[in-house]
Amino acid sequence: MASFDSAYFDIKYLDTLSYQDTAIHRLDPRVKLLTTAIFILTVVSFSKYELTALAPLLVFPVILVSRAALPVGLLFKKIVAVSPFAVLVGAFNPLFDQQIELYLGGVPVSGGWISFASILIRFMLTVSAALILIATTSFPGICLALERLKAPRALIVQLYFLYYFIFVLMDEALRMVRARNMRAFDGRGTGLRVYVHLLGALFLRAVDRAERVHQAMFSRAFNGHFYAARRTGITCQDGIFFLAWAAFFVLCRWYNISEIIGRTVLKMIDMI
Amino acid sequence: MSHHFIEFTDVGYVYPDGTRALSGISFTVLHGESVGLVGSNGAGKSTLLLQINGYLFPTVGTVNVGNVIVSRDTVNDVRRRVGVVFQNPDDQLFMPRVYDDVAFGPFNLGWDSKKVEEKTLEALQTVGCLDLKHRPPHRLSIGQKRAVSIATVLSMEPDILVMDEPSSNLDPRARRQLINLLRTFKHTRVIASHDLDLILDTCERTIVLHAGRIAADGPTPDILRDDALLAANNLERPLSLQNRKVQSSKFKVQINAQ
Amino acid sequence: MHMADALLSPAVGATFWAASGGAIIYASKKVRLEIDEKKIPLMGVLGAFIFAAQMINFTIPGTGSSGHLGGGMILAILLGPYAAFLTIASVLIIQALFFADGGLLALGCNIFNMGVFPCFVAYPLIYKNMVRDNPTAGKITAASVSSSVMALQMGAFSVVLQTLLSGRSELPFMSFVLAMLPIHLAIGIVEGFITAGVVNFVRQMRPEILEGAAESRPLSGLPIRNILASLAILALLTGGILSWFASSFPDGLEWSIAKVYGKAELPESAHNLGRILGGLQEKSAFLPDYGFKEPSSPENAIPETYKPEPWPAVSAGTSVSGVVGAALTAGLALLIGLALRKKR
Numbered sequence: 001m002a003s004f005d006s007a008y009f010d011i012k013y014l015d016t017l018s019y020q021d022t023a024i025h026r027l028d029p030r031v032k033l034l035t036t037a038i039f040i041l042t043v044v045s046f047s048k049y050e051l052t053a054l055a056p057l058l059v060f061p062v063i064l065v066s067r068a069a070l071p072v073g074l075l076f077k078k079i080v081a082v083s084p085f086a087v088l089v090g091a092f093n094p095l096f097d098q099q100i101e102l103y104l105g106g107v108p109v110s111g112g113w114i115s116f117a118s119i120l121i122r123f124m125l126t127v128s129a130a131l132i133l134i135a136t137t138s139f140p141g142i143c144l145a146l147e148r149l150k151a152p153r154a155l156i157v158q159l160y161f162l163y164y165f166i167f168v169l170m171d172e173a174l175r176m177v178r179a180r181n182m183r184a185f186d187g188r189g190t191g192l193r194v195y196v197h198l199l200g201a202l203f204l205r206a207v208d209r210a211e212r213v214h215q216a217m218f219s220r221a222f223n224g225h226f227y228a229a230r231r232t233g234i235t236c237q238d239g240i241f242f243l244a245w246a247a248f249f250v251l252c253r254w255y256n257i258s259e260i261i262g263r264t265v266l267k268m269i270d271m272i
Numbered sequence: 273m274s275h276h277f278i279e280f281t282d283v284g285y286v287y288p289d290g291t292r293a294l295s296g297i298s299f300t301v302l303h304g305e306s307v308g309l310v311g312s313n314g315a316g317k318s319t320l321l322l323q324i325n326g327y328l329f330p331t332v333g334t335v336n337v338g339n340v341i342v343s344r345d346t347v348n349d350v351r352r353r354v355g356v357v358f359q360n361p362d363d364q365l366f367m368p369r370v371y372d373d374v375a376f377g378p379f380n381l382g383w384d385s386k387k388v389e390e391k392t393l394e395a396l397q398t399v400g401c402l403d404l405k406h407r408p409p410h411r412l413s414i415g416q417k418r419a420v421s422i423a424t425v426l427s428m429e430p431d432i433l434v435m436d437e438p439s440s441n442l443d444p445r446a447r448r449q450l451i452n453l454l455r456t457f458k459h460t461r462v463i464a465s466h467d468l469d470l471i472l473d474t475c476e477r478t479i480v481l482h483a484g485r486i487a488a489d490g491p492t493p494d495i496l497r498d499d500a501l502l503a504a505n506n507l508e509r510p511l512s513l514q515n516r517k518v519q520s521s522k523f524k525v526q527i528n529a530q
Numbered sequence: 531m532h533m534a535d536a537l538l539s540p541a542v543g544a545t546f547w548a549a550s551g552g553a554i555i556y557a558s559k560k561v562r563l564e565i566d567e568k569k570i571p572l573m574g575v576l577g578a579f580i581f582a583a584q585m586i587n588f589t590i591p592g593t594g595s596s597g598h599l600g601g602g603m604i605l606a607i608l609l610g611p612y613a614a615f616l617t618i619a620s621v622l623i624i625q626a627l628f629f630a631d632g633g634l635l636a637l638g639c640n641i642f643n644m645g646v647f648p649c650f651v652a653y654p655l656i657y658k659n660m661v662r663d664n665p666t667a668g669k670i671t672a673a674s675v676s677s678s679v680m681a682l683q684m685g686a687f688s689v690v691l692q693t694l695l696s697g698r699s700e701l702p703f704m705s706f707v708l709a710m711l712p713i714h715l716a717i718g719i720v721e722g723f724i725t726a727g728v729v730n731f732v733r734q735m736r737p738e739i740l741e742g743a744a745e746s747r748p749l750s751g752l753p754i755r756n757i758l759a760s761l762a763i764l765a766l767l768t769g770g771i772l773s774w775f776a777s778s779f780p781d782g783l784e785w786s787i788a789k790v791y792g793k794a795e796l797p798e799s800a801h802n803l804g805r806i807l808g809g810l811q812e813k814s815a816f817l818p819d820y821g822f823k824e825p826s827s828p829e830n831a832i833p834e835t836y837k838p839e840p841w842p843a844v845s846a847g848t849s850v851s852g853v854v855g856a857a858l859t860a861g862l863a864l865l866i867g868l869a870l871r872k873k874r
Contacts, residue, residue, distance in 0.1 A: 007585045011628050019408070040635050045540045048698055055856035055863070062867035069871075082630050086534035089699050089706075096700035104853060112700060119536045119698060126535035127630040134627040140368030140408070142627065152558030158620045161574025162581070164366045166624070167410050169578045199583075200731055206579055207736055210571040212363040217571070219325055219356040220424065221348075221380035262855025366571075 008170045010078065014131070017070060018138035023237075024068035029137045029145035031238040035245050036133045042249040043125045049101065049111060051118040052258040054125065060245065061128040068136045075135075079127050090119035139163050168209060173202055275338045276303045276353075276431035276460045278324060284332035285319055285484075293319040294484045297333070301460055308475035308492060309464040312506035315481040317464040318359075321434050324462065325354040338431060352381060355430030355459075359437040361417035365409035370401065370420050373409060377428035395427035396420075399453065415446030422453070433459040439467045468510035472496055480505055533640055533689050535633030539696035546692065547638030553646055554619055560612040569613055569742060576605060577617040581624065600685070602648025603678045603725045607657065608732060610743045615649040639692050643685040652681035665740075667730050674729060675722030682718035686710040 018025075024032075039060055046053060065072060097112030134142070143159050176198055184194075251257070283297040293316045301307050309317050322328040323335050326347035335342040337350050355377075358364055367373040374395055378388040396402045399419040404412065412420065418438065425433065438454075439447045447470070454461070454474045465471055471478060471492060478495040480488040482505050488495055495501065502508055535543070561569075580601035601621070605614035619641045625631040632640055660673035690706045693699050699706075732739055 007629070014628055015408075036634065040535060040633065041540050041543075044535055044538055044543060044635055052853055052856035055859040058860055058863040059866060062863050063870055066867045066869075066871040078630065085532060085632075086536040089534075089537060089693065089701060092705075093700040096702065102853075115698065115700065122698075123534065123536035126633045126635070130627060130630045130634050133634075139624075139627070143368070152555050154558035154561045155554055155616055155619065157570065158573055158577065158616050159623065160368065161366065161571055162577040162617070162620045162624060163368070164410075165571075165574045165578035166581055168362060169575075169582055173582060196727075200735075203579060203728075203731070204735060206575045207572070207739070209363065210575040211568070212358065212360065213366055213571040214568050215322070215327055216356075216358055216364040216366075217567075218327055219351060219354075219358075220377040220428065221352050222376075222567070223348075223380060256855075258853075258855035258859045259851055260855065261858050262851035262853065265858060266851055266854060 008174070011166065011170075013074070014135055015139070017135045018141070020069060022068050022136075024064060024136050025138075026237075027136075027241055028234050028238045029141035030148050031234065031242045032133060032137050033142065033145045033149075035242055036129050038246055038249055039129050040126050042253050043122050043129075045253065046118070046122075048115045048118065050256075051114050051121065052262075053252065053256040054118065054121045056252050056257040057125055057249070059248075061125065061132055064132050064136065065128075068132070070132065070135050075128060075131055078131060079124055082127055086119060086123050090116045090123075093119070165206070165209075169202070169206055172205055173198075176202060277301060277336075277338060278432065278460065278462070279336040280323070280333070281336070282333040283323060283330040283335060285316075285323065285328060286331045292484060294323075294330075296485055299479060299486065299489055301462060304458060304460055305477060306454075306457075306461040306463070306475045308471035308478040309462060309481060310466070310468065310471060310478060310495075310505075310507060311481035311487075315505075316484040317481055318436055320481065321356065321436055321462065321464055324432070324434050325356050326350045327356075352428070353431045355425035355428055355433050357422055357425050357433070357435045357438060359440060361414070361421040364421045364424060365412075365417060368408060369405070370396070370407050370409055370412070371405040373420065374405075374423045374427045377424060381428060391427045391429065395423040398426055399423045400449070414441050415443060415449075418442060418446065418450065422450075431460065433457060433461045435461070435463045435465075437465055437467075438463065439465065439470050468496060468507065469512050472510045472512065480507075532632040533636040533643065533692055535635045537693050537696055537698050538633075538635055538639070539698065540635075542692050542696045543635040543638060545638075546642050547635070550619070550638045550641040550645070553615065553642070553650070557612040557615045557619075561616055569609065572739070573609060573613050573617045576608060577621050580605060580617070581621045584621070584625075599721055599724060600644055600648070600678075600682065602644055602681060603652065603657070603674060603721070604728050606649045606653035607674075607725070607729050608739055608743055611649040611653050614653075615645050618645040618649070639689070643688045643692075647684040647688070648677070648681040651684065652677040656680055665733070667726075670729050670733075671723070671726035674726035675719060678722035678725055679715060679718035682714045682721065683711060686714040 039057070043054065043057060064070075065075065093116040094110060094112035097115065098110045099112075100108045101111045101114060102109045137145070139159075140163075143156050143163075146159075147156055180194065180198060278301040280297045280299050283294055284292075285294040286292050297320065309320065311317055319328065323330055323342070324337065326335075326337075326342045329342065329344070329347075338353060340346050340350055342350050365373050367376055371392060375388050375392040378391050383391070393402065393405075396405055399422050401416060401419050401423060404416060404420065409417065409420065418441075422435075422438075439450055442450060447467075451470055451473050454463070454470075461475070463471065463475055475492050478488075478490065478492045479486060480495060480501065487505060488498070488501055496510055496513060499509065508514075580599070583599045583601060585598075602614065602618050605617050608614070609617060622631075622637060622640050622644065626634055626637045626640070656677040657673045660676065661669050687707070687710070690703065690710055693701070693706065694703055729740070
């Protein structure tokens, strides 16, 4: 269960990161959520062959990562390790689209390669945006943002409980697996049968736990309505953050900044 | 205010699968009294505790809490006044932050936000965990979790406090702090525990439960010195009442200089 | 089977977000009417369980490729359709945030593909009909396999459609379908058996859970059609509005107007608007000639076939100067990042 362990470690680690205290972390979660949403929509709104215009958008994840003191290496590893579905599907583009669109220093580049590269860049941008969001906002923060944005109560309650039980279950599973491994020798005791039994036992324990949590909730007069967290207001900083980034994204969408910079530079080189 | 009492009259309980857990339970706990509940595993302690706040209803007999007979109609009223601290704090701390967990009860009681905040902070202060209020519960040590789980109940200002194995898994210092805390409480208390020394230090009266029935009910010092009774119930004297001679080891004790 | 942001267009993404959002609101209302509050922590527990289970891959016998559990059917059977849908949605939300599985925009598609199909289509139409009031181990197994297979096939096909409609991938429809469906058939069969195993286990050990699920009012054929119809209308409306918006950047507006009216000339009423926006476009195009300044220079010449067409055809976004500029911009961005680094 190596991938299981590392996945659990990832959640715990991201969870730890999200409780750090930097200016970015202190921003209102709603603002971070909305800014991320606009960022993703901007990235995704570029058409198939628009590749170079995406470059300036790199500034968003880069600045957030450095100001929020997030570990670059880890984030990069996660991006690389994540489900390669998009990459796999995108990899077919060069095969099916061979029409030459551009000559780069004499080398012909087909539309397929351009759109594939575009897909890869989009992938990196959108995935990093999601990871940065959770790493700077914390899961309870996101739930709070959703609450404030009037998401349905039942969903938010479910998110709280799911988060709680994931940690609980992981700890239980870890303990059970450890106990099993200590009694397994020479490749015996770790097969599918034992695995299934472990799953079954874990399931029953989980259900028992759910019952005890229900007892605890009952004993504290729970009546179906969840506690609404404290009031947090939107500050000036939040407003500036949102407006500045939103304006930047619109700018990137409107103008191809890479193009402009490239043209200017090449013109200057020409003049020298 | 002499009405924070508990009265069990000939209570019996049978689980849905047919197991008989309690029979003929009768006792009264008076206002402000602190009663310890001891017995071997499986004697029915937890089941009995769950009858007090109405989570379970007796199959036979009645449970009277502060002049209210516990039934389906009155359970909402009863559970507001009885605070139960369960054995495993992980079962009780399910909100994102400590503050939220302690505020959970007061919120459910329908108090206004000012009072909720006031009582929450007060409870955290009482258990000495005020500085933990923004911490997520899964990042606490077991002692802190235990303290916070008590706070989650204290914030509701219950009349009656019920505790199931409060000192389990605590290190000696946390345990001592817990005992000191319990001694400051004025609530009517029922504490189930294997930790007989804790019972000795915090409860003036003890009930011994055996196979779902009351085997004995009396002042704590007497019960916990009755060797025959204790032996018959898988118990022994609290360590502080045992005459033990500890021989010093022939090995030299080494304390490493820091 | 997770859809990804990189393959999505804003219109498709937003449409499915609208659909999933609507479904979440609907399911939330239904769950709140549940009298059994024991279900609340149970939903959390089962969600965590499915979450954990999804992290474990199994190899599909005979193909060598691997798949993982979707869990929608298991949840639908154990919790009832509404609670199960919320649970699946919550699991996918956490996965999208912590594992960046797919992405936040694609989350709308994923919740739809992996939630709506098992909970609101396969469960009521297939599972419940096959099992009815008399659940035997055999019936449960058959029903589990059939409904899992159907749910996964619908989900996989949905992914193909979403990718196709977004227009970021070049994969032809048939190739994509032939790649996705058979694999998900195999995964569906395996998941069906796992589902049956879990349900039978629960029936033995904790039958009251199943009874709780059965009590929730089953969806009959008619309401589903209503639900799907209203979801579709809502989705189309939102998608339509958003694609209009997305294409209303100056270049795109002309294109979409041309598409709508089918002729190069704009009708009277739109003329003024068109003029204003055309003017904006002039300004925003910065340098009026798209081609690189020296067409005679062979390395940098834009090939003959290239016409300065408005969006979505290949535009100045991928010219040489663009590439140069992109490299510079990226480098600049990284430098800014390094400069702004906060000490940990």
